[in-house]
Amino acid sequence: MAELLVSAPAKINLHLEVLGLRSDGFHELAMVMQMLDLADTLRLQPTADGSIRLRCDRSDLPTDGRNLIVRAAELLRARAGLPELGVAMELTKRIPIGAGLAGGSSNGAAALVGLNALWGCALSPEQLLALAAELGSDMPFCIAGGTQLCFGRGEVLEPVPLAQAPSLGVLLIKHPEASVSTPWAYGRCREQRQDFYLSDEADFEQRRQALRTGPLLTALGQGAPLPPLRNDLQPVVEPEVASVREGLALLRQADGALAVAMSGSGPSLFALFPSRAAAVAAHQQLDGALQAGGFEAWVCGCHQAGATLG
Ligand code: C5P
Numbered sequence: 001m002a003e004l005l006v007s008a009p010a011k012i013n014l015h016l017e018v019l020g021l022r023s024d025g026f027h028e029l030a031m032v033m034q035m036l037d038l039a040d041t042l043r044l045q046p047t048a049d050g051s052i053r054l055r056c057d058r059s060d061l062p063t064d065g066r067n068l069i070v071r072a073a074e075l076l077r078a079r080a081g082l083p084e085l086g087v088a089m090e091l092t093k094r095i096p097i098g099a100g101l102a103g104g105s106s107n108g109a110a111a112l113v114g115l116n117a118l119w120g121c122a123l124s125p126e127q128l129l130a131l132a133a134e135l136g137s138d139m140p141f142c143i144a145g146g147t148q149l150c151f152g153r154g155e156v157l158e159p160v161p162l163a164q165a166p167s168l169g170v171l172l173i174k175h176p177e178a179s180v181s182t183p184w185a186y187g188r189c190r191e192q193r194q195d196f197y198l199s200d201e202a203d204f205e206q207r208r209q210a211l212r213t214g215p216l217l218t219a220l221g222q223g224a225p226l227p228p229l230r231n232d233l234q235p236v237v238e239p240e241v242a243s244v245r246e247g248l249a250l251l252r253q254a255d256g257a258l259a260v261a262m263s264g265s266g267p268s269l270f271a272l273f274p275s276r277a278a279a280v281a282a283h284q285q286l287d288g289a290l291q292a293g294g295f296e297a298w299v300c301g302c303h304q305a306g307a308t309l310g
Helices: 068-080 103-118 125-135 139-144 182-196 201-212 215-222 242-251 276-292
Strands: 004-021 027-047 052-056 086-092 147-151 156-159 169-174 259-262 269-273 296-301
Touching (some): 004 103, 004 139, 004 182, 068 103, 125 139, 139 147, 242 269, 242 276
Parallel strands (some): 052 086
Antiparallel strands (some): 259 269
């Protein structure tokens, strides 16, 4: 087979609720994730030498076994039982790194989807999702995409019924010098909030049901006004990272913003608008202040797919 291109989109969290701590050390979560149309591109070329190679246009990203793309390729090849398979991969980054936008997870998801086709592994969608969950909590969502409820560690997916999110416009900002480690953010959350963590499955399920039937899902499903967004890592990260405080204050000044929040463990921040045009207008309105604060900014739309060939 000739070369393949795979698109690897970014996500934001419309809701991130930390329910408790699991016996495997991960947090039990209740989230709503939304795919964006801001995407990296992974180019795949088969090789006959049994090697797995990655190049990237960003020199600050590892291209060895620390990169989820390489780990995904190695895991898929091992499970397919075909050690002679090889690939040369080239990653073009557009998603900011270390930002809470699942850039790394989405790159790994793109490798699974692309190599399953390139190598003819013929894994079913369910098998690919299971492999993705072994590699990272956000990776199954990065394969499925769209608007989804994500439970468990983040890997248990339920599509949001009749989600109207695709019409929303998104203004995304990040300070280039800020980055937050996800394990650090969850560790701090545990230190600060563990006394309030739930521990019973019945309590977890009650919170999941509250999210399924709550105002955010009603807004996404029926076009009702968006409620304020909840991200339990935001009050953990905000006091520690000045650019998160400053960026949130800036986005709250945007005309027509429906909601403002941090994505994942940050430090990227976003404002939602009724349309892409309204997000463009808000970007123009805030441009001077964003530049003065040293922020990078992207206007995005919502995307209904995950990692996709082509
Ligand atoms: O699964 P992933 O590799 O993306 O997780 C990165 C880190 O984030 C984990 O090692 C853990 O510290 C934290 N995490 C967590 N609970 C989750 C997901 C991630 O504590 N549900």
